[in-house]
Amino acid sequence: MSIYDTLNERQKEGVFTTQGPVLLLAGAGSGKTRVxxxxxxxxxxxxxxxxxxxxAITFTNKAAGEMRERVEQTVGFGADSIWVATFHSTCVRIxxxxxxxxxxxxxxxxxxxxxxxxxxxxxxxxxQIDTKYLKERTILSAISSCKNENxxxxxxxxxxxGDYTKGRISxxxxxxxxELRKNNAMDxxxxxxxxxxxxxxxxxxxxxxxxxxxxxxxDEYQDTNSVQFEMIxxxxxxxxNLCVVGDDDQSIYKFRGANIRNILDFEKHxxxxxxxxxxQNYRSTQNILSAANAVIAHNVGRKEKxxxxxxxxxxxxxxxxxxxxxxxxxxxxxEIARLVRKDIAAYKECAVLYRTNAQxxxxxxxxxxxxxxxxxxxxxxxxxxxxxxxxLAYLKTVDNGRDDLAVRRIINVPKRGIGQTSISKVQEYxxxxxxxxxxxxxxxxDIPGLxxxxxxxxxxxxxxxxxxxxxSFYKTSDLLKDIIASTNYVELLxxxxxxxxxxxxxxxxxxxxxxxxxxxxxxxxxxxxxxQEVALVADIDGVDADxxxxxxxxxxxxxxxxxDHVYLAGLEDGLFPSYMSITSDDNMDVEEERRLMYVGxxxxxxxxxxxxxxxxxxxxxxxxxxxxxxxxxxxxxLMDNRPLKKxxxxxxxxxxxxxxxxxxxVDRYNEMMKSSNSxxxxxxxxxxxxxxxxxxxxxxxxxxxxxxxxxxSARRGGDNSLKSIYGIGSGTGTAGGGSALPKxxxxxxxxxxxxxxxxxxxxISSAISAxxxxxxxxxxxxxxxxxxxxxxxxxxxxxxxxxxxDGLGTKIMYAGFAKLKKK
DNA sequence: TAGTTGGGTTTTTTT
DNA sequence: AACCCAACTA
Numbered sequence: 135m136s137i138y139d140t141l142n143e144r145q146k147e148g149v150f151t152t153q154g155p156v157l158l159l160a161g162a163g164s165g166k167t168r169v170x171x172x173x174x175x176x177x178x179x180x181x182x183x184x185x186x187x188x189x190a191i192t193f194t195n196k197a198a199g200e201m202r203e204r205v206e207q208t209v210g211f212g213a214d215s216i217w218v219a220t221f222h223s224t225c226v227r228i229x230x231x232x233x234x235x236x237x238x239x240x241x242x243x244x245x246x247x248x249x250x251x252x253x254x255x256x257x258x259x260x261x262q263i264d265t266k267y268l269k270e271r272t273i274l275s276a277i278s279s280c281k282n283e284n285x286x287x288x289x290x291x292x293x294x295x296g297d298y299t300k301g302r303i304s305x306x307x308x309x310x311x312x313e314l315r316k317n318n319a320m321d322x323x324x325x326x327x328x329x330x331x332x333x334x335x336x337x338x339x340x341x342x343x344x345x346x347x348x349x350x351x352x353d354e355y356q357d358t359n360s361v362q363f364e365m366i367x368x369x370x371x372x373x374x375n376l377c378v379v380g381d382d383d384q385s386i387y388k389f390r391g392a393n394i395r396n397i398l399d400f401e402k403h404x405x406x407x408x409x410x411x412x413x414q415n416y417r418s419t420q421n422i423l424s425a426a427n428a429v430i431a432h433n434v435g436r437k438e439k440x441x442x443x444x445x446x447x448x449x450x451x452x453x454x455x456x457x458x459x460x461x462x463x464x465x466x467x468x469e470i471a472r473l474v475r476k477d478i479a480a481y482k483e484c485a486v487l488y489r490t491n492a493q494x495x496x497x498x499x500x501x502x503x504x505x506x507x508x509x510x511x512x513x514x515x516x517x518x519x520x521x522x523x524x525x526l527a528y529l530k531t532v533d534n535g536r537d538d539l540a541v542r543r544i545i546n547v548p549k550r551g552i553g554q555t556s557i558s559k560v561q562e563y564x565x566x567x568x569x570x571x572x573x574x575x576x577x578x579x580d581i582p583g584l585x586x587x588x589x590x591x592x593x594x595x596x597x598x599x600x601x602x603x604x605x606s607f608y609k610t611s612d613l614l615k616d617i618i619a620s621t622n623y624v625e626l627l628x629x630x631x632x633x634x635x636x637x638x639x640x641x642x643x644x645x646x647x648x649x650x651x652x653x654x655x656x657x658x659x660x661x662x663x664x665x666q667e668v669a670l671v672a673d674i675d676g677v678d679a680d681x682x683x684x685x686x687x688x689x690x691x692x693x694x695x696x697x698d699h700v701y702l703a704g705l706e707d708g709l710f711p712s713y714m715s716i717t718s719d720d721n722m723d724v725e726e727e728r729r730l731m732y733v734g735x736x737x738x739x740x741x742x743x744x745x746x747x748x749x750x751x752x753x754x755x756x757x758x759x760x761x762x763x764x765x766x767x768x769x770x771x772l773m774d775n776r777p778l779k780k781x782x783x784x785x786x787x788x789x790x791x792x793x794x795x796x797x798x799x800v801d802r803y804n805e806m807m808k809s810s811n812s813x814x815x816x817x818x819x820x821x822x823x824x825x826x827x828x829x830x831x832x833x834x835x836x837x838x839x840x841x842x843x844x845x846x847s848a849r850r851g852g853d854n855s856l857k858s859i860y861g862i863g864s865g866t867g868t869a870g871g872g873s874a875l876p877k878x879x880x881x882x883x884x885x886x887x888x889x890x891x892x893x894x895x896x897x898i899s900s901a902i903s904a905x906x907x908x909x910x911x912x913x914x915x916x917x918x919x920x921x922x923x924x925x926x927x928x929x930x931x932x933x934x935x936x937x938x939x940d941g942l943g944t945k946i947m948y949a950g951f952a953k954l955k956k957k
Numbered sequence: 958t959a960g961t962t963g964g965g966t967t968t969t970t971t972t
Numbered sequence: 973a974a975c976c977c978a979a980c981t982a
Contacts, residue, residue, distance in 0.1 A: 193972080195972095223972095246972095247972095266965095271968090322971090323972095325972090388970095389968090389969080390970080390971060390972070490969050512970095552958090553958045553959080555958085670972070688970065689970080690969090690970045691970090691971090714968050726970095753966090
């Protein structure tokens with residue numbers, strides 16, 4: 135009996151096909167990690183491949199660690215000489231050795247998103263780019279796209295001729311590259327680009343690695359970008375022993391440059407490739423799989439596959455609509471508390487997944503209130519927090535004064551009375567002489583116009599020098615503690631009396647622990663190696679499977695994980711799929727969101743619960759959204775509760791259903807208020823609650839008007855007292871008076887209606903108005919272009935407009951929805 | 958120079 | 973709502 139007997143036939147094929155290119159199309163939960171680890175074990179144990187000749191690239195450090203651990207369990211020894219790492223850390227390792235061959239110093243620094251943003255901010259200032267018109271982020275993402283497609287600043291400049299905006303971006307691109315060069319720095323994209331460049335410019339280096347990496351494995355291949363593709367192509371060119379594993383249905387990183395064509399066209403790139411499909415799922419129940427299959431089937435151009443399982447049908451997918459985000463959070467928290475109380479599940483078997491990080495707040499609040507242990511994955515990356523970045527900047531400055539960004543960050547932290555004016559003078563001086571900011575600081579006496587500020591710089595420079603002199607006998611943890619003590623960092627934090635001081639101090643303690651832990655696992659740890667390690671950690675990397683808490687994270691962060699009980703929260707059109715994807719001209723954008731939905735659903739082993747909220751506060755405004763189209767794509771027989779009716783405004787809403795359209799809600803609400811003599815809250819509460827209550831939703835939807843349950847965010851905010859929420863006693867009048875009647879304001883979006891509640895948000899206006907165009911007018915549509923209005927018909931909820939679009943034919947649409955512009 | 962305040966902005970996801 | 977920035981004040 136060998137370890138390979140437990141594999142199914144397809145999996146075995148993946149393990150035993152060791153020669154040549156292999157594409158392993160591995161559906162969610164089909165045991166791809168098992169195949170990879172067994173394959174590596176097979177190579178070592180049966181084919182006697184030297185572990186040193188094996189490369190395995192994963193997506194996160196966590197995945198790399200797990201892979202290593204599992205390989206170690208499977209093969210007796212030698213596992214530690216296998217190269218298991220992420221793309222980025224692989225590149226760092228290579229560049230640390232050879233960066234000098236392409237004009238960098240081998241101890242280059244890595245700039246994170248924050249760093250690049252402040253660089254860009256400075257560049258925009260220098261180039262007098264109006265950041266109102268062209269945002270730093272826009273420029274940076276343009277540059278990032280270029281790098282991901284291997285377009286140099288010079289090449290970009292060519293394509294920018296005659297285009298003003300592109301011209302500005304091009305200028306910024308040059309300046310940005312210059313600045314990074316000057317600081318001996320690389321951004322995340324550079325790590326990949328420069329590795330490819332190194333391989334192309336230095337054939338001896340490439341050959342070296344080609345010889346070393348005889349067997350290459352790439353996990354999550356669907357999320358590789360063009361540069362990564364190129365890097366792998368180069369490495370595998372000599373022997374073609376390339377095994378890529380992925381699932382085109384789980385490609386969710388387009389925004390980061392991932393190119394789904396890499397996996398879809400693998401057989402074109404490698405015509406001799408063996409393609410193996412893993413479709414048997416070992417994770418979820420059949421109902422969950424069928425639901426997920428049904429959703430993903432709405433995408434076009436995918437590699438046809440359908441997951442199946444030998445496990446039973448299991449429970450139906452639970453669909454739970456709520457009236458607002460507060461109730462949604464409360465219900466999820468309650469349910470998890472119940473599961474644990476009844477011993478049905480442990481906390482760590484539950485996870486709540488959502489589209490945007492902002493959604494975590496309300497969930498967190500409820501979890502705190504109910505005393506449920508939870509762990510938030512993501513949000514602000516630990517290493518991106520201010521206090522951590524400050525301390526790391528000190529470490530970097532001590533390590534290597536060439537990182538101007540780090541030095542500038544801490545020159546006045548804590549306050550030393552060195553202001554913007556002095557900093558600019560020092561910078562000017564440094565720029566003139568082509569020296570680093572830190573070196574300029576050291577020459578403070580020679581800098582013209584500094585005056586009294588020079589005296590303030592001296593203690594800072596001295597402190598850094600003292601730290602450096604201690605390096606010979608200090609461990610990094612000693613240095614860190616010394617920095618904290620010498621700068622009085624913690625005391626000053628406390629004195630500031632900021633609300634989150636305690637949390638920040640906790641983070642500092644955690645940083646000390648992390649340094650100490652690093653020193654324990656790496657006996658030859660240095661300050662430099664610690665800083666390198668830290669630059670590439672992802673949030674998910676910190677999750678430890680042994681601790682018992684509920685995990686809260688974005689759908690993106692959940693990829694590769696699985697839980698018995700999964701809650702997908704915020705399933706509303708406009709939130710998920712996102713507004714941006716819905717309004718995009720490119721259908722592929724919604725498809726990417728659908729893949730994200732598929733990823734989320736297939737995280738669940740036993741129970742999958744889909745929740746949505748009818749109203750939700752987004753960026754300070756209460757929005758009302760329809761149920762996500764993805765929920766509607768699930769066959770109703772697979773759910774224990776169905777979203778009512780179809781989306782749109784011609785619904786039969788008389789049932790007062792949860793699935794009622796937003797427009798009908800507005801009408802009915804205003805109708806109700808008209809017939810009501812007073813705006814007394816109980817009347818509102820009952821009116822709303824009753825008309826909306828639905829027999830099949832587990833909770834009533836009355837919170838907007840429920841005095842006992844104000845929304846959490848409302849409680850936190852500035853003037854969101856209960857009084858102002860309900861408009862009581864604030865001068866607007868509490869009784870009678872038609873003019874004081876609250877009305878619901880409607881904002882028409884391409885999505886449908888989003889409207890705000892008086893008191894909850896601002897805005898008072900009337901419901902839907904007639905379109906500003908008439909029959910025969912020429913109008914323009916965002917997507918369909920220009921056309922002629924053939925007919926306008928008034929309907930109960932909206933105006934139905936028939937338009938003949940030039941070259942596209944006739945379309946019937948609703949005025950509120952279509953947002954037609956008169957030409 | 959430092960702290961405060963008011964105004965404007967916010968693409969959703971991240972190595 | 974939360975964040976960032978410019979302008980203003982001490």
